[in-house]
Amino acid sequence: MRAAASASGADSITTELETLLADLNGNDLLGEYTFAANQYRSATRQEYELADHVVLLPGAVLAFQAKERSPNADTSEDAVVKWFKREVEKSACRQLADTKHFFETEPDLSLPNRRGHVHDLSGPDAGIIQVALYSVAQDPPAYVKLKTHRLSTKAGFVHILSLDDYREVCRVLALPSEIAAYFAFRQDLLLRLKDWNHGEAALVAAFINEDASGRYDSNEMRRTIEDALHDNESFDVGKMLIEFGDRVFYVEGQGQGTEYYAILDEFMWMNRVQMRSFRKLRDWALEKAGGEDPEMPARMLVPARGTGFVVFPVPDGQFDKRITALKSYTMAAKYDCKLDRQIGVAVSRIGDEIEIDWMMANY
DSSP: OBOOOOOOOOOOSSHHHHHHHHTGGGTTSOGGGEEOOOEEEOTTSOEEEOOSEEEEETTEEEEEEEEEOOTTSOOSHHHHHHHIIIIIIIIIHHHHHHHHHHHHHOSOOEEEOTTSOEEEOSSOSSEEEEEEEEEOSSOOOHHHHTOOEEEETTTEEEEEEEHHHHHHHHHHSOSHHHHHHHHHHHHHHHHHOTTOOSOHHHHHHHHHTTOOSOOOOHHHHHHHHHHHHHHHHHHOOTTTTTTGGGSOOOGGGOOOTTTTHHHHHHHHTOOHHHHHHHHHHHHHHHHHTTOSSOOOOEEEEETTTTEEEEEEEOOTTOGGGHHHHHHHHHHHHHHHHTOSEEEEEEEEEETTEEEEEEEEEOO
16 A cells, blocks of 8 residues: 555635644644535435534544634624624534534434545544634634633533634644543533633643643743644654545555555554654654665554554665565564554655555454
C-alpha cells in the first residue's frame, strides 16, 4: 500500500469552520473522519438535517452546529445578545439535540465523508460531544463571552465556543485523541466550577497541566500554551497522513477501497509521546533509505491499542524486494510481540523520489 499527494478541497457550509476541521494541525483531523453532508433520508423516507459537521474522534463523535451573525446586522449589545440567545442557545442546541437523537435511534445513518466514502454512523458506541460554534463580527458582549456551555433538557451538555476560540484549541491541541479528551475535561470542569470566567485559553492550559482545581495564573497559562505549541513541532509528520488517501493503491491486487482506514485508525488514537516516536522512526528511515548498507528494522509499541509499528529503510538496489521484506518484518514483529495489530512501513528512495509502502496485519 502506498501513500502520497495532495489534500482534497473543502466543501463549505461555513467555509472557515470547514477549513478548521480539515486542517487540525495540518495533518490530523482527516477527511476520512469528517462528514459535512448533513442531509439524510430516514428509514421512513423522510428527509432530515443533521448538525453542520460530524467528526469521528477516538472514543467520541464530535457534532458541530455553527452560527454566524451577518456583519451588516445591528451591532448594539442588546441586538447581539438577543441573536446569541436565539441562534446559539436555542436553535443550535435544538439542532444538536436532534442530531444526538438520530445517532442513537436511526437504524441506518449513511453519510459520505469528505473523501466521498459512505459510512453508516448510526448507533455509535462512542459518546457524542455536542459543540455550538458562533461567529460575530465585533467584540462580543460580556454575556456572550462568558457563556461556555448550556445544559439542555433534550441535548444534555452542549459546549459553546467562539470560532476564534475553537481555532486556538485546534492549534494548541494538535491530535484527535487530545481533542476528545479536552472536551471531556472541559465538561467536567465547567459543571463543577459554574462561575468560570477566565476564558478558553485558561481551560486549555488547565487541561494540559491536568489541573482541574480552577486555579488561574495568567503567566503560567501563557507559558503552558507556548510550550505546547513548540512541542507540536516535535511530532508533526507533515502532510503524510492527510495525503495518505490521495494516492493509495494496493500492490499485487490485494486490498481495495477503504481498507487503508485501518492504518489511519491507529494514528487517530496516538498521543504526543507515541506520535513523536513514530516521527523519529520515519525520519530515521527517510535519512537511511537508499543507502549502501542494510539497516535493522526499528520498532515501537502503542500499548493501549495492542498495536506495534516496525519501520525500515530500503537499501540501494533492493527496491524490487521491498514488499517481500515488508511482509517478513511485519509478520515477524507481530508474532514476536504477540500483538493484535502490527503495521509495517518500508521507506524507499529512488533518486529524489520517496516511496512509502505499508502493511497491516490485524488477525
